[in-house]
Amino acid sequence: MFRPKLLDTLKEYDRKQLVNDMLAGIIVGIVALPLAIAFAIASGVSPEKGLYTAVIAGFIISVMGGSRVQIGGPTGAFIVIVYGIVQQFGINGLIIATFIAGIMLVIMGFARLGTIIKFIPYPLIVGFTSGIALIIFSSQMKDFFGLDMGDAPADFIAKWKSYFGHFQSVNLYSFLIAAGTVIIISLWPRVTRKLPGSLIALVLATAVTQVFNLPVETIGSRFGSIQSSFPSPVVPKIDFATIQQLIAPAFTIAMLGGIESLLSAIVSDGMIGGNHRSNTELIAQGTANIFSSVFGGIPATGAIARTATNIKNGGRTPVAGIVHALTLLLIILFVGKWAAWIPMAALAGILVVVAYNMSEWENFISVAKGPKGDVAVLLTTFLLTVLVDLTVAIEIGMVLAVFLFMRNMIRFTDVNILTDNFSDNNERNDLAPLENFTIPSGVEVFEINGPLFFGAAYKFKDALKRIKKPPRVLIIRMRHVPIIDATGIRTIREIYKESKNRGTKLILAEVHSQQVMDELKAARLLFAIGKANVLKDFSLALKHSIETQAE
Numbered sequence: 001m002f003r004p005k006l007l008d009t010l011k012e013y014d015r016k017q018l019v020n021d022m023l024a025g026i027i028v029g030i031v032a033l034p035l036a037i038a039f040a041i042a043s044g045v046s047p048e049k050g051l052y053t054a055v056i057a058g059f060i061i062s063v064m065g066g067s068r069v070q071i072g073g074p075t076g077a078f079i080v081i082v083y084g085i086v087q088q089f090g091i092n093g094l095i096i097a098t099f100i101a102g103i104m105l106v107i108m109g110f111a112r113l114g115t116i117i118k119f120i121p122y123p124l125i126v127g128f129t130s131g132i133a134l135i136i137f138s139s140q141m142k143d144f145f146g147l148d149m150g151d152a153p154a155d156f157i158a159k160w161k162s163y164f165g166h167f168q169s170v171n172l173y174s175f176l177i178a179a180g181t182v183i184i185i186s187l188w189p190r191v192t193r194k195l196p197g198s199l200i201a202l203v204l205a206t207a208v209t210q211v212f213n214l215p216v217e218t219i220g221s222r223f224g225s226i227q228s229s230f231p232s233p234v235v236p237k238i239d240f241a242t243i244q245q246l247i248a249p250a251f252t253i254a255m256l257g258g259i260e261s262l263l264s265a266i267v268s269d270g271m272i273g274g275n276h277r278s279n280t281e282l283i284a285q286g287t288a289n290i291f292s293s294v295f296g297g298i299p300a301t302g303a304i305a306r307t308a309t310n311i312k313n314g315g316r317t318p319v320a321g322i323v324h325a326l327t328l329l330l331i332i333l334f335v336g337k338w339a340a341w342i343p344m345a346a347l348a349g350i351l352v353v354v355a356y357n358m359s360e361w362e363n364f365i366s367v368a369k370g371p372k373g374d375v376a377v378l379l380t381t382f383l384l385t386v387l388v389d390l391t392v393a394i395e396i397g398m399v400l401a402v403f404l405f406m407r408n409m410i411r412f413t414d415v416n417i418l419t420d421n422f423s424d425n426n427e428r429n430d431l432a433p434l435e436n437f438t439i440p441s442g443v444e445v446f447e448i449n450g451p452l453f454f455g456a457a458y459k460f461k462d463a464l465k466r467i468k469k470p471p472r473v474l475i476i477r478m479r480h481v482p483i484i485d486a487t488g489i490r491t492i493r494e495i496y497k498e499s500k501n502r503g504t505k506l507i508l509a510e511v512h513s514q515q516v517m518d519e520l521k522a523a524r525l526l527f528a529i530g531k532a533n534v535l536k537d538f539s540l541a542l543k544h545s546i547e548t549q550a551e
Contacts, residue, residue: 001112003280004064004066004280004318005280006064006319010317013319018319020315020316024310024313024314025315025322026327027196027313028071029326030196032058032073033331034198034342034347035074036050036053037051038351038354039074039079042079043079043082044086044087045086049296050298051328051331051336052231053292053300054073054074055325055329056292057289057292058073061261061300063322064284065280065281065284065285066277066279066281066284067277069272069316069321070264071303071306071309072261072301072302072303073303075301077132077301078299078301079135080135081253084154084249085246089245096236096238096246096250099238099293100243100247101254102287102291103286104286105257105285106286106287106290108286109280110283114277115278117258120259122374123367123375123401128385129359131382131386131390133358133359134355134359135385136354137356140348144178144349146345147167171345177345180204181205182353184197185198185350186353188201194313196309198353201349202346206346209343217343218344219339225337226337226339228333230295233294235294248391249391252394255394256390257289257299257301258301261282261285263302263304265302285302306324310324364382380396381393381396407455409451413456413459415446415462416447417466418447437542442549443471444467444474445475445477446460448477448480449480450481452481452483452484452516453487454488457488457490460491471504472505472548472549473505473507474495474499474506475541476506476507478509478510478516479538482515483515489519493528496525496528506529508533508534509536509537509538509541510537511534
């Protein structure tokens with residue numbers, strides 16, 4: 001259940017891998033610097049909180065995680081939910097929500113829910129991810145164009161109305177810096193992939209701003225100086241009233257963190273041919289969020305882009321992630337104060353690129369061309385994320401996906417009334433010949449194909465209503481019923497009672513599923529119906545129906 005990958009990788013560790021991990025860790029640490037600052041500011045908190053999160057959570061996720069190469073820290077996926085919590089509950093509310101979310105993730109890991117989270121519907125993930133990307137893009141327009149306005153409204157439509165209303169105040173210098181940042185990040189990989197384009201763009205933009213004393217807003221002018229020290233840990237005070245207020249956003253943080261981290265781990269497995277431990281990863285993510293909140297940080301999870309950068313630069317063990325965290329720590333302690341010179345427009349340019357990469361527009365279009373049910377989940381989740389709230393989007397998206405799945409399962413289940421004479425191909429053995437069956441007089445046979453659950457039970461009841469005259473024997477053939485739930489059991493029980501009252505003998509034939517048989521036993525239905533009336537072969541059931549009528 002809990003075994004960090006670090007313990008396994010150190011058994012075969014050598015000097016060559018140490019060198020590769022250290023180089024990869026340093027490069028990823030440099031890549032993470034501007035992203036940690038940008039994500040924090042976009043989330044509505046001070047820039048150093050993003051750095052604290054990258055150091056603390058990044059270190060813990062690498063030490064305790066279930067992936068060899070996972071890099072943890074603040075990500076763009078959290079911007080929307082964190083910003084909303086800060087606006088509604090303040091910084092203290094965010095710290096408490098992150099702390100509770102961390103506890104939830106740890107519980108999920110020990111409850112072995114890691115494999116279940118991986119089965120979140122893909123259209124749902126693409127929907128809210130694309131929605132988050134659009135919100136991130138929208139949130140950066142003020143700084144991208146240097147608009148002279150107060151805080152932009154939180155509502156998506158109101159935000160864009162406000163932008164257009166203040167567009168005459170565009171700062172040309174801010175726009176050129178932001179656009180230049182986007183261009184440099186986009187074109188820099190053609191020059192080299194050893195150094196991240198975001199760092200190069202940030203350094204150039206900061207240098208140009210300071211040398212020419214450009215009239216643009218910087219981190220320092222908005223937030224003041226960045227502390228070059230680490231905060232003292234403080235365990236948040238939590239009472240029942242606070243939990244009631246913050247349980248919903250905390251759950252969203254936990255679900256989003258779990259989904260993002262496991263998706264990142266799956267992607268990294270494909271890149272290195274590895275196999276992560278999902279439950280260990282959830283426990284590590286939860287612990288990282290608990291400690292991040294204790295030090296005043298923001299939510300953290302596995303970062304797909306930074307993890308991919310780690311792999312491409314030779315990182316193959318958690319040591320690279322540890323070095324990445326230590327690199328950021330040294331930057332905070334020795335050169336963190338210079339980050340106050342960074343122009344806000346440059347950070348806006350970086351986040352616009354992040355939003356584009358996060359948008360998954362190709363996957364969005366691909367899903368939009370698929371089945372109507374998937375399109376409904378995709379568009380519902382996307383629009384609710386953008387126009388309402390991420391928490392609401394995930395909740396309604398999941399409910400919609402479940403209902404659509406139920407509808408498909410109901411379609412898959414059908415109930416047939418077998419005629420007097422028919423041929424039947426035994427599908428359990430493709431080599432079996434066609435068998436001819438004759439339904440004896442006074443016998444009705446119903447065959448159920450598919451799961452007998454609450455969504456499909458009504459089909460069975462409707463089919464039984466077609467019987468005009470109560471038969472002497474009722475055979476229910478269940479060879480293709482893989483599962484049955486409480487409603488299905490109740491339906492069988494009602495049929496048994498009704499048959500008994502009418503003087504009809506009930507026979508169950510070909511109950512092959514062990515799950516169905518176990519549920520029938522647990523409900524005492526096998527005892528009520530009688531083991532002699534539960535037969536494994538349909539021909540025996542027909543023979544038994546004849547013998548029953550002769551008694």
